[in-house]
Amino acid sequence: MRNIFCETLVKCATNPKLVFLSGDLGYKALEPLQESLGERFINAGVAEQNMVSAAAGLAQEGFQPWVYSIAPFVYARPFEQIRNDVCMHDLPVRLVGNGGGYGYGVMGATHHALEDYGTMLCLSNMHVFVPAFAADVPEIINQLTNFEHPAYLRLGRCEKPKDLELPKYSSxxxxxxxxxxxxxxxxxxxxxxxxxxxxxxxxxxxxxxxxxxxxxxxxxxxxxxxxxxxxxxxxxxxxxxxxxxxxxxxxxxxxxxxxxxxxxxxxxxxxxxxxxxxxxxxxxxxxxxxxxxxxxxxxxxxxxxxxxxxxxxxxxxx
CATH class of the missing domain: 3.40.50.920 (Rossmann fold)
Structure with missing residues (x-):
């Protein structure tokens, strides 16, 4: 799903308000997006709390920030900043966690996201999107482009059977x-x-x-x-x-x-x-x-x- 996520955002890169913040992640995956966005692609480093607060400030100024990291690093480590800076002010910051559930496998519990959407839904104004298939991702991104509230997008590995014809996207x-x-x-x-x-x-x-x-x-x-x-x-x-x-x-x-x-x-x-x-x-x-x-x-x-x-x-x- 990460690849289709990147491809879809590349198509949105002409929007001058779109800003993408990465927690020092995306090597061999997000380079096309970095090239398309130029200075609007920000590597915030291993500083997730600062990254979320910066995204809140960008949203307050009318930008459309996307915040990306391995799932627990985007919802657990900066939880206070999400709660106080983003949700309490109902700001449209789009948090993207890659590797939902046990997605990061042998990297262990620190990299697993087993309580992510339950945690996020405890916060005021937060909405959660959990695509089941790669084809869901562009549809969700289209919704999030003009979404006016905090959102968490949980990405995983598409397991769609080859011969499955998906019905039209819906919740x-x-x-x-x-x-x-x-x-x-x-x-x-x-x-x-x-x-x-x-x-x-x-x-x-x-x-x-x-x-x-x-x-x-x-x-x-x-x-x-x-x-x-x-x-x-x-x-x-x-x-x-x-x-x-x-x-x-x-x-x-x-x-x-x-x-x-x-x-x-x-x-x-x-x-x-x-x-x-x-x-x-x-x-x-x-x-x-x-x-x-x-x-x-x-x-x-x-x-x-x-x-x-x-x-x-x-x-x-x-």
Whole structure:
């Protein structure tokens, strides 16, 4: 996704208000953008707090700043500056974190972003964008070009199946129809889940939805999603983020308030470091049960069950 992000911003470089700040990152990736922007491409060095405060000042003066770094260095290290300088003043600073979830693999916990969008959504005026596919990135950038509020964009590795024809971009999109559970996926995991779900029988195959923009607003949850949920009676949320502050918690809260909670709710999320070891992104996903093979096995075990009309809400997490 980083490459398509760079290519799209290069096309926006004629906008004299666009300023790009990098935390000493982007080697062999962002050179075309640096060439296009000239002095409006700023290497702020390993000084993320200063970088965010400078971006807030640029936004205050009418510029359109983009702030880029490895995800935890763009939301965790300068958290106070994001809170005080950007969000409290509702300034349109666009924070871009590369390598969401376990994306940086063997580089370890300091480079992993497992609580990023939950942390950002605690701040006033903040909006979050989590593209599932590389094709989502230009659409999101087009939105952010004239966005008037703080925003966090989480980039990852596109895992789109080669033969998948994506529906038109939207915050909520249905990617597969089935007779099994209703799956809500956040981020690139959607691609591998889709590929694996094709092998399931019709009765096991889930309705798969992908969510790209946060926070969730109850009034904007699609009626088609709620209809799918009413039929399946099982919501299965999958995300590469810890449970606290997650989409699983947010959607459960919304559905309970709407009196639309399904009888069965399953949440698969990041568990941190189960074995205490570091490895590839796939290694960590497998430890957390977030890999496609584990998820498909669970879907088969949980194929549509019969619930009494007034049965209690069944919860599973991990």
């Amino acid at each position: 909520w999109r249905r990617l597969m129809r089935g007779k099994g559970a209703t799956i809500l996926v956040v981020g690139p995991l959607a691609g591998s889940i889709l590929e694996a779900a094709k092998q399931l029988s019709e009765c096991d195959r889930p309705d798969i939805w992908v969510l790209t923009e946060l926070p969730i607003e109850a009034a904007k949850i699609p009626k088609d999603f709620l209809d799918d949920l009413q039929k399946s009676r099982h919501l299965f949320v999958v995300e590469e983020h810890v449970a606290q502050g997650s989409v699983g918690q947010i959607i459960a809260h919304c559905l309970l308030k709407m009196n639309c909670a399904p009888p069965q709710f399953t949440h698969r999320h990041a568990l941190g470091y189960v074995s205490g070891l570091y490895g590839s992104q796939n290694f960590h996903r497998q430890e957390c049960g977030l890999d496609a093979a584990n998820l498909v096995r669970e879907l088969k075990r949980n194929t549509r069950l019969s619930y009494p009309a007034r049965g209690g809400l069944k919860l599973t997490s991990g």
